[in-house]
Amino acid sequence: MTLPALTLILGGARSGKSRHAEALVTAEAGPWRYVATGQAFDAEMEERIALHRERRGQGWSTVEAPIELPQVLRELGRESPGPILVDCLTLWVTNLLLGEHDIPAAAAHLERALEANRAPVVLVSNEVGLGIVPENKLARRFRDEAGRLHQRLASRADRVLFVVAGVPMVVKEAGPQP
Amino acid sequence: MTLPALTLILGGARSGKSRHAEALVTAEAGPWRYVATGQAFDAEMEERIALHRERRGQGWSTVEAPIELPQVLRELGRESPGPILVDCLTLWVTNLLLGEHDIPAAAAHLERALEANRAPVVLVSNEVGLGIVPENKLARRFRDEAGRLHQRLASRADRVLFVVAGVPMVVKEAGPQP
Amino acid sequence: MTLPALTLILGGARSGKSRHAEALVTAEAGPWRYVATGQAFDAEMEERIALHRERRGQGWSTVEAPIELPQVLRELGRESPGPILVDCLTLWVTNLLLGEHDIPAAAAHLERALEANRAPVVLVSNEVGLGIVPENKLARRFRDEAGRLHQRLASRADRVLFVVAGVPMVVKEAGPQP
Secondary structure: OOOOOEEEEEEEEOOOOHHHHHHHHOOOOOOOOEEEEOOOOOOHHHHHHHHHHHHOOOOOOEEEOOOOOOHHHHHHHHHHHOOEEEEEEEHHHHHHHOOOOHHHHHHHHHHHHHHOOOOOOEEEEEOOOOOOOOOOOOHHHHHHHHHHHHHHHHOOOOOEEEOOOEEEEEEEOOOOOO | OOOOOOOEEEEOOOOOOHHHHHHHHEEEEOOEEEEEOOOOHHHHHHHHHHHHHHOOOOOOOEEEEOOOHHHHHHHHHOOOOOOEEEEEEHHHHHHHHHHOOOHHHHHHHHHHHHOOOOOOEEEEEEEOOOOOOOOHHHHHHHHHHHHHHHHHHHHOEEEEEEEOOOOOEEEEEEEOOO | OOOOOEEEEEEOOOOOOHHHHHHHHHOOOOOOOEEEOOOOHHHHHHHHHHHHHHOOOEEEEEEEOOOOHHHHHHHHHHOOOOOOEEEHHHHHHHHHHHHHHHHHHHHHHHHHHHOOOOOOEEEEEEEEOOOOOOHHHHHHHHHHHHHHHHHHHHOOOOOOEEOOEEEEEEEEOOOOOO
């Protein structure tokens, strides 16, 4: 399967979604661009980021975009036609929420940046809405914002995958079947 | 796809399951009947109910059934053959649990009401069992009751969908494939 | 469908995954062997174990393996070619975690025991990574360990199922399609 313009990869924690996304990207001709939305607030997070970077290995360039994801995508789209991996949207939503940004406006910017982009983009995000309603109000709001963003992006995506135990299930496949 | 006698739509919070259910119902000839199980205990919930009502728009009649869902379904089934949307079962289970009703008995009533019904019914419910075991005992009991109800209804349903990011995955499709 | 060498059944709480696993096993010639990883720490758990045992009924032999799962599988594999059901991996991971065992080492032992086994094995486990990030650090670690184990076992399994409301969705089916 060749990468379409937009792929959305959803899955739970430790479901293997990042690894699957990386495999999709490295099956294409480079350069491979990695957009990291994570910020290391603590040692646990620092370790996670370092492990991801180590696993990806050679051949990737990395840009950090904890907030300015739409702008970064626009710039990368102009630079080269190599595939872009964004990992992950849920951390971007977290950063927007904690920084009190306007999330619907940011989502609209992201959609326009994706539309303008000519390089194939793979978006990775955590599905977080399949547990008990959280008692914490901020967690409920986060869950709502993430879910709404997933719906918007899935409706625009050519391919949507739901990764279970490292294995992708096809949720949506637009156009002629591969 | 024409609506079969019973459709069960599961999905996470903000997965687009209500929107998908509404689209299935409004693709059929009316009248469209909406059975709301939600009760506005607080401002957050009131806002959510108002948003849902606004999105549905014209052409729907709404009945509230926070507890008496089986009875309401029986009455609506007698009135007209127009499709019925129940949104959502998890709120109904919550209301039963908080009101200390006999949930297995209520589930059996619901099943008999569905059996007697001649109008196509679409049931919407939240999948809540895919996170960490909740520390709160009531939440664990809720999760168990909701899961058991889903199993009973899925075994009786003609079609079961699992909605991810607004896109339905077919879990079960009875009879001749569409 | 005949049982392949290794089947992994994932699903949420009360999703019907144990019931489906039991049906797969009892469709084969016996003896049917049940490996229970659960330990009754409290009355709630005791009741759950008793209910499961009652449902399985006659024709099963049961072995408890809260920690020594790899060793038990090796022994059962030598005894007879009858199918083996392990219910469930998440409780095994919990026991390892609380006992401060080396989980990656235990997972490697489990993989070697599965490789050596000639009886068909069905592994049942809870998917727990699809909710909000837990606030509790031990819960986060548990979620990570369970997710990693699922990935390892899924890559080795011939068939991976994700059970929703009692209905299995096929995540992976190796070899010639049934």
